[in-house]
Amino acid sequence: MNIINARLRGKAGLFRIELDGERIAAIKPQAAVAAPGTDGDLDAQQNLVVPPFVEPHIHLDATLTAGEPKWNMSGTLFEGIERWAERKALTTHDDIKVRSKKTIDMLVDHGIQHVRTHVDVTDPTLTALKAMVEVREEVRDLIDLQIVAFPQEGIESYANGRALMTEAVAMGADVVGGIPHFENTRDQGVSSVKFLMELAERTGCLVDVHCDETDDPQSRFLEVLAEEARVRGMGARVTASHTTAMGSYDNAYCSKLFRLLKMSGINFVSCPTESIHLQGRFDTYPKRRGLTRVAEIDRAGMNVCFGQDSIVDPWYPLGNGNILRILEAGLHICHMLGYEDLQRCLDLITDNSARTLNLGERYGIEVGRPANLLLLSAPDDYEMVRSQGHAWVSVRHGKVLMRRTPARIERFG
Numbered sequence: 001m002n003i004i005n006a007r008l009r010g011k012a013g014l015f016r017i018e019l020d021g022e023r024i025a026a027i028k029p030q031a032a033v034a035a036p037g038t039d040g041d042l043d044a045q046q047n048l049v050v051p052p053f054v055e056p057h058i059h060l061d062a063t064l065t066a067g068e069p070k071w072n073m074s075g076t077l078f079e080g081i082e083r084w085a086e087r088k089a090l091t092t093h094d095d096i097k098v099r100s101k102k103t104i105d106m107l108v109d110h111g112i113q114h115v116r117t118h119v120d121v122t123d124p125t126l127t128a129l130k131a132m133v134e135v136r137e138e139v140r141d142l143i144d145l146q147i148v149a150f151p152q153e154g155i156e157s158y159a160n161g162r163a164l165m166t167e168a169v170a171m172g173a174d175v176v177g178g179i180p181h182f183e184n185t186r187d188q189g190v191s192s193v194k195f196l197m198e199l200a201e202r203t204g205c206l207v208d209v210h211c212d213e214t215d216d217p218q219s220r221f222l223e224v225l226a227e228e229a230r231v232r233g234m235g236a237r238v239t240a241s242h243t244t245a246m247g248s249y250d251n252a253y254c255s256k257l258f259r260l261l262k263m264s265g266i267n268f269v270s271c272p273t274e275s276i277h278l279q280g281r282f283d284t285y286p287k288r289r290g291l292t293r294v295a296e297i298d299r300a301g302m303n304v305c306f307g308q309d310s311i312v313d314p315w316y317p318l319g320n321g322n323i324l325r326i327l328e329a330g331l332h333i334c335h336m337l338g339y340e341d342l343q344r345c346l347d348l349i350t351d352n353s354a355r356t357l358n359l360g361e362r363y364g365i366e367v368g369r370p371a372n373l374l375l376l377s378a379p380d381d382y383e384m385v386r387s388q389g390h391a392w393v394s395v396r397h398g399k400v401l402m403r404r405t406p407a408r409i410e411r412f413g
């Protein structure tokens with residue numbers, strides 16, 4: 001199969017992309033617009049062809065549970081954790097598999113092929129983790145799934161928290177998680193980060209910590225995580241998710257912090273729709289946005305990307321799997337609608353996210369890499385966001401996985 005009339009990000013002109021089985025075999029410049037050729041060819045219609053969208057931060061075990069058994073009436077993060085503890089008591093193996101797969105279908109329909117899911121392991125039975133390990137295998141034709149062992153109720157503050165984390169990794173989690181700002185004391189927060197970094201180093205796992213997901217300017221576990229990553233030389237394998245407290249740090253502390261963050265080389269994930277909804281809840285007016293400093297992290301040359309976090313769960317009642325919706329909202333919320341940001345904004349849901357997930361040569365439109373790609377509805381990043389575009393075709397392992405029919409409008413005046 002070949003893709004004709006493709007535009008590639010950062011390159012002028014049109015291209016023909018030749019696929020050979022599950023690999024990209026050739027990328028050839030076209031002198032002019034090509035007429036649709038054989039039946040097998042996909043015509044990109046002079047629009048962008050990009051590698052698949054990435055969902056770097058979601059909780060598949062919690063999706064599609066909002067209102068069960070009760071709604072989160074306050075809309076806060078901490079009531080969300082309480083509501084989830086009630087729902088968690090009702091979860092079963094099949095319940096988690098069915099909801100996860102429904103959500104994965106929503107992601108696939110929007111061009112996502114790589115997903116990192118956090119799975120709650122503060123459960124003596126590890127029900128969700130066992131289910132997700134099966135799901136990871138069963139959805140291989142749709143997505144590549146990374147599983148984070150995520151201690152929702154803490155490592156040090158939850159009974160047998162350390163043992164459950166260790167067991168989760170032994171059972172097949174790919175990534176070690178954490179939630180230091182939720183531990184009972186600051187000391188426990190610090191020791192939880194040291195524990196999880198040691199576990200990851202020993203087992204070869206990646207790291208992705210829910211870090212400082214609060215408006216509390218005194219929540220400063222990011223510096224602990226970054227320093228642990230720096231000393232161990234693990235920065236590229238470590239991700240700090242949320243870091244919303246950074247939106248409340250004063251500039252003097254932040255300028256010192258950025259020096260360490262840059263030296264550490266860690267990655268960042270922001271979930272802008274989730275954070276704008278959950279944070280700022282203790283403020284009247286003026287009201288904080290409750291996001292990390294996405295633009296500043298990006299401008300400092302560090303790696304940052306956007307995730308959805310929740311789809312219809314105790315923390316966030318909306319969501320449909322469309323990461324482009326998150327991108328558009330995030331660009332607004334983070335003051336990133338400047339011309340230069342718009343020229344390269346798809347980085348925040350493609351290349352930057354792939355780097356966070358350590359996908360390496362398993363990702364990208366280059367000869368020899370997997371034949372996984374999207375045909376988009378617009379010719380460049382700016383127009384893709386402005387027009388609220390879509391992925392029209394998703395190709396995986398050299399075959400069409402998803403095709404979206406564009407909406408048709410009829411006008412009578």
Ligand SMILES: [Zn+2]
Binds near residue numbers: 057058059118210309
């Ligand atoms: Zn999360």
